[in-house]
Amino acid sequence: MKEAAKGLVPASSSVNEGAAPLVERLIAAATELRIGVERLENGVTVLDGGIAVCGSVAAGIAIGEICMGGLGRVRLTTSGGAGAAEGGWPTWLEVASAQPVLACLASQYAGWSLSASKEEGGGKKFFSLGSGPARALAAREALFDELRYRDHAASGVLVLEVDRMPPPVVVDKVLRDCELAPEQLTLILTPTSSLAGSTQVVARVLEVALHKAHELGFPLADVIDGDARAPLPAPSPDAGVAMGRTNDAILYGGQVHLTVAGGDEAARDLARRLPSSNSRDYGRSFADVFRDYDYDFYRIDPALFAPAEVWVSSLESGRTWHAGGIDMALLRRLWLDEA
Incomplete structure (x- = not known):
């Protein structure tokens, strides 16, 4: 166990090489999955997951696995664990990785800020x-x-949650910083208001837990394995509502199980501090919280960005700690119109 926890990520692993065959399969299934494929004049390949095309949940699942560098599994289920048994929601996503730090933080996490001025x-x-x-x-x-x-x-392949093609200055920056020729880069565009976009965001439920654990100071080298699930809402044509729904899916419906090395006290403390219910902003839709903070992410309590329910298992002692809980009643109020 101590040997397994030595390094944060395997230095020999390539998330781009792991994603490459998944990108090829996505392109080959473009018609079936209702995505667009375009080669720009400079040679960059652009995959449209929902801007000028309808897209699909299946495309979003494929994009979720691409985001994880081929080191994670995303699948659709109608079981939904306890949530469905309580009459909560019919469709859930399940995510798992045997290399969660590499898959989630070194690849899937949306951390690269890309911008262009009005003129650019x-x-x-x-x-x-x-x-x-x-x-x-x-x-x-x-x-x-x-x-x-x-x-x-x-x-390389980069995913952008946007509703339009990035301007040339942004594409050039990506090429320059990645040290790639245009024909070596694939961009995948997934507006959150689309089927694929909503799906690939909810597929980040495990990544949200990893990011929160990192923010709490838990040693990343001690995170050995992870699996998670969250309910998949219908996308909204309103981008703000769509963003709120995907966040709520994780904040109030996300369930995560982490297997960790290290001592019992650290594992128990992580379980206690990880759930979103520790936030002062917990209990309201994310769209409302965002609006009340004048659409400024940085004013929202960082503790809110976390899954609703967690289990943390220690490989050293075999003990498991549980904290938090899902709130399907809240999600049903937000998402469901009774017939």
Whole structure:
């Protein structure tokens, strides 16, 4: 066990190489999954998950696995654990990874800030947080210094939660920072108001737990395995409502099980501090919270960005601690119109 916990991530693993065959399969199934495929004049491949096309939940699942660098599994289920048994919601996503730190933080996490001014963006400002394997090629975030990881693959894929094509200045920055030729880069665009967009965001339920554990100071090298689930809401054509629903799915419906090394006290403390119910902003829809803070993410209590219910198991003692709980009654009020 001590041997398994030595390094934060396997230095030999390439999240971009792991994602490459998944990208190829997504392109091959483009018609079936209702996604668009375009090759820009400069050679960059762009996959549209829901801007000019309808997209699909299945595409969102595939994009979720691409975001995890091929090191995570995402699947659709109608069981939903205890939530469905309580009459909570019919469709859930299940996520699992045997390399959760690498899959979630070095790849899936939306941490690369990309922006363009009004002039650079063709008359409209552009901003997006890039996620997926290409982040590890650029390694522009301080997180990569802590992880002691950088990818050196010959191709890369980046996911952007946007409703329009990024301007050329942003594409050029990605190419430059990733040290890729245009034909080596794939961009996947997934507006949250689309089926694929909502799905790939909810598929971040395990990543949200990993990020929160990191913020709490839990040693990332001690996170050995992880699995999670969350209910999948219908997307809304209103981008703000869609964002609120995907956040609520994790904050009030997300269930996460982490297996960790280290002592029992640290495992128990992590379980106690991890759930979203520790936040002063807990109990209201994320859309309302966001609005009340004048749409400023940084004014929201950081403790809110966490799954609703957690289990933390210690590999050293075999003990498991549980904290938090899902609130399907709240989600039903927010999401469901009775026939």
